[in-house]
Amino acid sequence: MFKGILQQSKPGGMRRLAMAAAVAACGLMAAPTASAQYPDKPIRLIVPFGAGGTSDILGRTVGAALASALGQTIVVENRPGANGNIGSNAVAKAQADGYTLLLAADGTMVINPNLYTDLPFNPRTDFAPISRVAVVPxxxxxxxxxxxxxxxxxxxxxxxxxxxxxxxxxxxxxxxxxxxxxxxxxxxxxxxxxxxxxxxxxxxxxxxxxxxxxxxxxxxxxxxxxxxxxxxxxxTSGKRFSGAPTIPTIAESGVADFDSPSWYGLLAPAGTPDAVLDKLHKTLAEVLTTPEMAAHMERLGAIPVVDSRSEFSARIKTDIDAWSNIIKTANITLQ
Missing domain, CATH: 3.40.190.10 (Periplasmic binding protein-like II)
Structure with a gap:
């Protein structure tokens, strides 16, 4: 095919074709190179709640550890409002390049979809889940x-x-x-x-x-x-919390399989390149599994946790459905 085109082309046309091919080749090489260089500028980590709360503290803890491991600045930005919906929506609508991330809470991702009829984002489709970072009994x-x-x-x-x-x-x-x-x-x-x-x-x-x-x-x-x-x-966790080992679990008290700690996780906008998501996940797994992080999280009343990207995505969808049943049974509304 290419031979036929070259044979039909005049010398000037051949040069233009060669230049076009060279430009195309450069474009093909640029995309993977950009992902390989990620991150080459500061990252924004949006916390959709105010300063001083559990989300903020965990966001700054994880952000600092990621920044050190990635060798790049991570700026934590608090965007409170509407029970976490405002900050979460900002990330859902952000450019999908890995430079805007969300420290999400289960309340916003799996409970709000069952309470707000006008939620401005879809937790199932508008985000690229990376991993949970902590559970908080x-x-x-x-x-x-x-x-x-x-x-x-x-x-x-x-x-x-x-x-x-x-x-x-x-x-x-x-x-x-x-x-x-x-x-x-x-x-x-x-x-x-x-x-x-x-x-x-x-x-x-x-x-x-x-x-x-x-x-x-x-x-x-x-x-x-x-x-x-x-x-x-x-x-409320399925196992006793190491930071308070004398407090029994609800499951131990006779309520079989009761396991309902709160969770927090890291998400990017949907469409973020897999290479970027994989690098973030790999780095996150490294910083969350150190003894120092475990001890620090324990002081915060939290337990570090790492999911695969697919596991975290499945959990969000499953939890939305599970809490839907409780909310309907209890007839809970925000009116």
Whole structure:
């Protein structure tokens, strides 16, 4: 084919064809070279919540470790609003080149799709999942006046007394709220959700006895557990948390297979080149599996975790469906 074209071409045409072929060859070589050089400029890591919270702290922890391993600056940018939707949407709409990443939370990726009818992004299709970076066990804590110290005793208390137990969370549709609803569904405990604007406000009311229980992250409740102002009933993870090994799991307390920690993960916009995603995943796996990172995460109340890209993608889809059932059963809306 090429021989026929060259034979029909005049000398000037042959030179133009040769130049065009050379340009095309350069273009073919440029794409893989660009991926091989990634990253050659600073990366933005968007945290879709305000400064100081769990997402922000984990984002800065992971961002600093990745920056060191990649030899490139990672700028953490807080973009709070709409329960994480604003910052997440910014990443979904960003250029798919690996220079804008998202530190996502399960609340935004798998719960919000079941609560917001006008979600501006699709978690199933608008992102390229890289890996979860951490799971954070929640802990069910109670005011010391509550006459139960285990989930089993809470079940007995609810059944025998007919008492409604108030439990707080960081807000309607938060992981603390949904996990409490899951516990209610699985055990039959008569529980009434009381939403707050933050986990800190909810803790204050449990300590003062305004409400009886709270589902929250361990670092939020830790100081009050240490001085006896709260008591820990159980953690929501399938295994005991090494940072608080004396607190049993809900599963240990008789609720078979209960495993509902909160998770955080790293995502890029859909369409980001596989070579870039693979490099980010490989580097992330390296920094998350060091003893130093495990110890640091433990102090934050978290457990580092690494998924394959396909595993993380499948988890997002599965969790959307799983929480949909709980939300429908509990008739939860944001209205």
């Amino acid at each position: 929640l802990v069910l804590v109670a005011n010391p006046s509550v006459q139960a110290n285990t989930v089993g005793e809470l079940i007995d208390l609810s059944k025998k007394s007919g008492q409604t137990l108030d439990f707080g969370s960081a807000g309607m549709g938060s992981m603390g709220h949904l996990t409490g609803e899951l516990l209610k569904h699985e055990t039959g405990i008569n529980m009434q959700h009381i939403p707050y604007k933050s986990g800190g406000q909810a803790v204050t009311d449990v300590v003062s006895g305004q409400i009886q229980m709270l589902m929250t992250a361990l670092p939020v409740a830790g100081p009050f557990l240490a001085d006896g102002k709260l008591k820990a009933i159980a953690v």
